[in-house]
Amino acid sequence: xxxxxxxxxxxxxxxxxxxxxxxxxxxxxxxxxxxxxxxxxxxxxxxxxxxxxxxxxxxxxxxxxxxxxxxxxxxxxxxxxxxxxxxxxxxxxxxxxxxxxxxxxxxxxxxxxxxxxxxxxxxxxxxxxxxxxxxxxxxxxxxxxxxxxxxxxxxxxxxxxxxxxxxxxxxxxxxxxxxxxxxxxxxxxxxxxxxxxxxxxxxxxxx
Amino acid sequence: xxxxxxxxxxxxxxxxxxxxxxxxxxxxxxxxxxxxxxxxxxxxxxxxxxxxxxxxxxxxxxxxxxxxxxxxxxxxxxxxxxxxxxxxxxxxxxxxxxxxxxxxxxxxxxxxxxxxxxxxxxxxxxxxxxxxxxxxxxxxxxxxxxxxxxxxxxxxxxxxxxxxxxxxxxxxxxxxxxxxxxxxxxxxxxxxxxxxxxxxxxxxxxxxxxxxxxxxxxxxxxxxxxxxxxxxxxxxxxxxxxxxxxxxxxxxxxxxxxxxxxxxxxxxxxxxxxxxxxxxxxxxxxxxxxxxxxxxxxxxxxxxxxxxxxxxxxxxxxxxxxxxxxxxxxxxxxxxxxxxxxxxxxxxxxxxxxxxxxxxxxxxxxxxxxxxxxxxxxxxxxxxxxxxxxxxxxxxxxxxxxxxxxxxxxxxxxxxxxxxxxxxxxxxxxxxxxxxxxxxxxxxxxxxxxxxxxxxxxxxxxxxxxxxxxxxxxxxxxxxxxxxxxxxxxxxxxxxxxxxxxxxxxxxxxxxxxxxxxxxxxxxxxxxxxxxxxxxxxxxxxxxxxxxxxxxxxxxxxxxxxxxxxxxxxxxxxxxxxxxxxxxxxxxxxxxxxxxxxxxxxxxxxxxxxxxxxxxxxxxxxxxxxxxxxxxxxxxxxxxxxxxxxxxxxxxxxxxxxxxxxxxxxxxxxxxxxxxxxxxxxxxxxxxxxxxxxxxxxxxxxxxxxxxxxxxxxxxxxxxxxxxxxxxxxxxxxxxxxxxxxxxxxxxxxxxxxxxxxxxxxxxxxxxxxxxxxxxxxxxx
Numbered sequence: 001x002x003x004x005x006x007x008x009x010x011x012x013x014x015x016x017x018x019x020x021x022x023x024x025x026x027x028x029x030x031x032x033x034x035x036x037x038x039x040x041x042x043x044x045x046x047x048x049x050x051x052x053x054x055x056x057x058x059x060x061x062x063x064x065x066x067x068x069x070x071x072x073x074x075x076x077x078x079x080x081x082x083x084x085x086x087x088x089x090x091x092x093x094x095x096x097x098x099x100x101x102x103x104x105x106x107x108x109x110x111x112x113x114x115x116x117x118x119x120x121x122x123x124x125x126x127x128x129x130x131x132x133x134x135x136x137x138x139x140x141x142x143x144x145x146x147x148x149x150x151x152x153x154x155x156x157x158x159x160x161x162x163x164x165x166x167x168x169x170x171x172x173x174x175x176x177x178x179x180x181x182x183x184x185x186x187x188x189x190x191x192x193x194x195x196x197x198x199x200x201x202x203x204x205x206x207x
Numbered sequence: 208x209x210x211x212x213x214x215x216x217x218x219x220x221x222x223x224x225x226x227x228x229x230x231x232x233x234x235x236x237x238x239x240x241x242x243x244x245x246x247x248x249x250x251x252x253x254x255x256x257x258x259x260x261x262x263x264x265x266x267x268x269x270x271x272x273x274x275x276x277x278x279x280x281x282x283x284x285x286x287x288x289x290x291x292x293x294x295x296x297x298x299x300x301x302x303x304x305x306x307x308x309x310x311x312x313x314x315x316x317x318x319x320x321x322x323x324x325x326x327x328x329x330x331x332x333x334x335x336x337x338x339x340x341x342x343x344x345x346x347x348x349x350x351x352x353x354x355x356x357x358x359x360x361x362x363x364x365x366x367x368x369x370x371x372x373x374x375x376x377x378x379x380x381x382x383x384x385x386x387x388x389x390x391x392x393x394x395x396x397x398x399x400x401x402x403x404x405x406x407x408x409x410x411x412x413x414x415x416x417x418x419x420x421x422x423x424x425x426x427x428x429x430x431x432x433x434x435x436x437x438x439x440x441x442x443x444x445x446x447x448x449x450x451x452x453x454x455x456x457x458x459x460x461x462x463x464x465x466x467x468x469x470x471x472x473x474x475x476x477x478x479x480x481x482x483x484x485x486x487x488x489x490x491x492x493x494x495x496x497x498x499x500x501x502x503x504x505x506x507x508x509x510x511x512x513x514x515x516x517x518x519x520x521x522x523x524x525x526x527x528x529x530x531x532x533x534x535x536x537x538x539x540x541x542x543x544x545x546x547x548x549x550x551x552x553x554x555x556x557x558x559x560x561x562x563x564x565x566x567x568x569x570x571x572x573x574x575x576x577x578x579x580x581x582x583x584x585x586x587x588x589x590x591x592x593x594x595x596x597x598x599x600x601x602x603x604x605x606x607x608x609x610x611x612x613x614x615x616x617x618x619x620x621x622x623x624x625x626x627x628x629x630x631x632x633x634x635x636x637x638x639x640x641x642x643x644x645x646x647x648x649x650x651x652x653x654x655x656x657x658x659x660x661x662x663x664x665x666x667x668x669x670x671x672x673x674x675x676x677x678x679x680x681x682x683x684x685x686x687x688x689x690x691x692x693x694x695x696x697x698x699x700x701x702x703x704x705x706x707x708x709x710x711x712x713x714x715x716x717x718x719x720x721x722x723x724x725x726x727x728x729x730x731x732x733x734x735x736x737x738x739x740x741x742x743x744x745x746x747x748x749x750x751x752x753x754x755x756x757x758x759x760x761x762x763x764x765x766x767x768x769x770x771x772x773x774x775x776x777x778x779x780x781x782x783x784x785x786x787x788x789x790x791x792x793x794x795x796x797x798x799x800x801x802x803x804x805x806x807x808x809x810x811x812x813x814x815x816x817x818x819x820x821x822x823x824x825x826x827x828x829x830x831x832x833x834x835x836x837x838x839x840x841x842x843x844x845x846x847x848x849x850x851x852x853x854x855x856x857x858x859x860x861x862x863x864x865x866x867x868x869x870x871x872x873x874x875x876x877x878x879x880x881x882x883x884x885x886x887x888x889x890x891x892x893x894x895x896x897x898x899x900x901x902x903x904x905x906x907x908x909x910x911x912x913x914x915x916x917x918x919x920x921x922x923x924x925x926x927x928x929x930x931x932x933x934x935x936x937x938x939x940x941x942x943x944x945x946x947x948x949x950x951x952x953x954x955x956x957x958x959x960x961x962x963x964x965x966x967x968x969x970x971x972x973x974x975x976x977x978x979x980x981x982x983x984x985x986x987x988x
């Protein structure tokens with residue numbers, strides 16, 4: 001599976017770089033991450049809870065950073081394995097300064113997915129991974145904003161990472177809007193609305 | 208005399224099936240039974256560095272865990288299902304058979320690596336997660352066309368390349384014909400993989416009884432006798448120590464003919480090893496990875512024609528994807544070769560088959576077994592030729608049919624049975640005319656089609672004739688016995704997976720013995736009842752087992768007449784068998800029931816005459832010299848929804864010629880099922896693999912099979928050209944329904960989109976794919 005995209009961070013490149021290279025922040029920003037330890041300068045090890053549609057479970061994996069040119073670019077090699085299958089891939093991240101001391105991130109990756117994750121989760125894979133990535137980058141941006149504003153004000157501004165439930169809710173929302181965007185499944189929306197109405201009636205009648 | 212053969216009789220087995228009284232493998236429940244679960248590879252290609260089962264063994268309820276390593280010397284590769292053709296010169300064939308458990312490396316996703324045996328399936332499945340495996344992922348051979356690249360990784364490290372087999376077949380002189388051709392049409396034709404998707408998955412229960420030194424195996428196999436022989440040989444037992452029962456089975460369709468799947472060796476072995484009954488039932492996900500698949504082939508095809516539309520030659524070089532192993536030999540590609548000239552008189556034929564290993568589940572025949580690919584090829588080429596020459600598609604076919612006086616017609620190539628392919632009999636033209644008449648071909652082309660199109664409908668028509676080689680040897684056998692109760696018991700070695708054998712075979716016996724079909728009890732696929740045979744495959748049940756049953760019943764009839772003649776004091780010619788009695792034709796009061804006669808034939812005192820046998824029983828065998836060739840025509844009218852590109856089949860007509868019809872009701876059902884499968888193959892079912900040979904749609908949520916809503920009302924008519932090769936005159940029909948459907952779909956769609964010049968060179972299609980093809984046409988007309 002190929003992943004490719006861009007993201008605009010609301011802060012200068014050096015700070016974005018710091019955040020990307022901070023395992024503690026990364027751990028809170030990557031949805032479902034239960035632990036992420038730095039085991040050497042360029043190597044992290046951790047566990048991550050992944051759920052794609054009907055397939056879910058704990059992955060244990062390793063992230064290796066290589067070809068690092070601070071604060072410009074790096075290559076990330078990911079290897080994960082767990083009950084639902086395995087993930088293996090490399091990603092290339094490039095940061096370039098943008099206007100108004102913002103930072104443009106370009107990323108591209110090639111992900112090999114196997115096991116149940118591939119064979120049963122495939123249908124949801126694309127939208128879920130896009131959504132996870134977006135949520136993750138949004139969280140990083142929040143962390144970035146917190147750091148930038150504390151640097152400016154001198155006060156420590158707490159960055160609160162989103163909970164796993166919040167992530168799940170966002171993913172569900174993204175997937176639903178994906179589905180609703182396609183005209184042919186407008187009826188899913190209609191069915192949901194109908195279901196809610198029925199539920200309300202049932203609850204009211206019981207009350 | 209009352210006729211039974213050819214009667215539309217309701218199925219004997221249905222009351223049991225419909226009331227849940229029939230035994231399926233999963234119904235077998237034995238005291239002390241253990242349950243097995245297999246750990247399967249998530250990788251398509253990876254080296255096994257280490258396997259740690261210690262934690263799994265500690266889980267309460269786990270009885271044993273085995274890997275190839277732990278099996279030690281008892282681990283050995285599975286036997287080949289079919290050996291390569293011995294009669295062909297200059298053939299390359301590398302036999303690499305499936306393994307009971309992977310050793311050293313895994314070669315496809317789903318390959319079993321370890322087996323856990325536990326007190327329950329739940330515990331066994333949980334324990335699979337306790338097993339720790341270190342893999343070293345390897346480069347993957349996913350693409351059939353890239354498999355032979357010099358740089359391609361090797362599926363089998365001991366071979367120089369991924370070439371599994373190579374073979375050339377020639378008839379006439381294709382190159383010489385090419386110099387004389389007016390028209391040469393060249394196309395690349397691709398057909399992709401699908402699953403058989405039987406309603407019942409595979410399942411095996413094995414029970415080793417140490418005290419009697421006897422093993423009983425219940426197996427969802429189409430080949431109970433060869434399985435018994437293979438299991439006995441693998442376990443070092445006498446064949447008589449092993450009983451294999453293939454009970455009622457929810458659909459075979461070919462993959463259950465694949466012999467000695469890893470689980471088929473492992474479960475009996477485990478039962479003997481552990482001294483307890485062991486059960487394994489495949490789940491649907493396992494079925495997508497661990498049960499054989501079929502159809503992927505890529506053909507570079509060429510057809511030579513005269514300006515009059517006469518075929519001068521056909522040539523095709525093709526790649527066949529065998530997957531990780533090739534236990535089923537060359538059956539599928541040889542079937543494609545046998546059918547790539549269709550029902551036509553083709554004087555020059557050249558074919559080169561190349562079989563490659565890939566990191567996918569291995570292939571074996573699925574209903575049609577290479578034939579749909581062959582028919583698709585020749586019919587596509589003919590449709591393109593018809594357009595190029597400005598000849599009507601039906602007309603170009605009529606000009607090329609093998610004429611009735613040409614039978615037996617020699618194809619001059621060898622078929623899947625390694626014998627020279629000869630079409631035994633046929634009368635093709637009237638059957639095609641019958642189908643054209645029924646669907647209203649002329650009328651649709653001239654009036655209805657244009658009228659509907661003018662009203663804004665996208666409609667199309669197709670008509671495709673096809674041949675099917677059926678009823679190959681080597682042999683089947685049967686035993687027929689009249690019981691003192693007057694009931695008749697019949698046993699044959701072929702298994703049954705829903706074909707209606709309990710009725711159609713009973714009709715063959717009834718015809719000889721004059722006993723109502725409901726009084727005939729048939730046992731199929733139980734080696735304790737009959738232990739010679741090869742199996743239910745290649746549309747051979749009605750031909751090979753049917754004629755063996757006919758032969759046994761005829762001998763029993765002879766015994767009945769001889770004994771009754773003595774007892775009734777009447778010459779044999781004056782006796783008739785009807786309603787369970789032998790009567791003197793002119794004196795119906797002089798009669799004896801078959802039951803009483805059976806009792807008389809097995810006396811408690813006195814002497815049985817020398818040279819005779821007790822009872823009214825006979826065992827006989829039938830082995831045809833070569834297969835019988837069936838014929839058929841399918842025609843349909845479709846309407847395509849312009850917005851969704853879904854195809855609605857407005858009418859579907861089948862004319863089937865499978866020789867003598869035993870039971871038209873059952874035959875119609877077989878044809879319906881085949882057509883449904885063919886529709887799946889054409890517009891719904893496709894196994895999608897990514898570039899790492901990971902299967903991406905391994906569930907019925909994503910792998911679409913057509914449902915009752917998508918299957919049209921199918922009108923079946925019969926045309927009868929009996930086979931001269933067997934006494935009943937039967938030809939097979941089990942696979943027929945599925946064979947021409949992809950070719951028919953392509954033709955009807957091209958007819959519907961003739962205005963944009965749609966050309967279809969691939970199968971399966973889907974609304975998405977059709978959309979893409981149409982877009983291509985619109986953007987580059």
